[in-house]
Amino acid sequence: MKTTISLHQQLGINQEMAALLIGVTRVQLALYETGKRDIPLQAKMKLAKMVAFMNLHQEKTITEIPFLAEQELKKEARLKQQMIIYEHKQLLVARKLKRIENNYNNALKSLMLVQYLKSEVITTLEVDLCRSIESKAHIIIKKNGLDIQELHKMKLEAIQEYLQVLKRIEKTINKRDNDSLVSF
DSSP: OOOOOOOOHTTTTTTHHHHHHTTOOHHHHHHTTSSOOOOHHHHHHHHHHHHHHHHHHHOOGGGGGGHHHHHHHHHHHHHHHHHEEEEEEEEHHHHHHHHHHHHHHHHHHHHHHHHHHHHHHOOHHHHHHHHHHHHHHOOOOHHHHHHHHHHHHHHHHHHHHHHHHHHHHHHHHHHHHHHHHHOO
């Protein structure tokens, strides 16, 4: 397993591009990077200068590179967009869970009422009504059962966890922005 970063990777380009920049073939550079062959002195010097430059400037802040600053702004906008979307999803799932729980509990109450009514002396009309109430309650319980409630609780928890991740990322971005302002 290779643990060192090759020279072209230190430059952030592929091997073919690095070879073209220093005036050798890709195969020559590959053999040089693996220590199997040497490359011309002029190519070595150019490569060394590029690697030294990259090592010296790798700490350059994002705001110093316009394209990267634009990318950073896009990243922040995407983060805010995701937070809005998932806060909305959280609200929707929480409302749906509440509705499911209410439907389930109301169906249980109606079954309890039917049990009570059956223990009383009731008319044939009331018996038919109890059957209808019982039938509807069973349908509601199947649609809003404990398994469905648990599924929505898991969805809500997953959304909340995702929002926590987004908030940690936002905090990191804000801290970095504040640190870069202090350094000026």
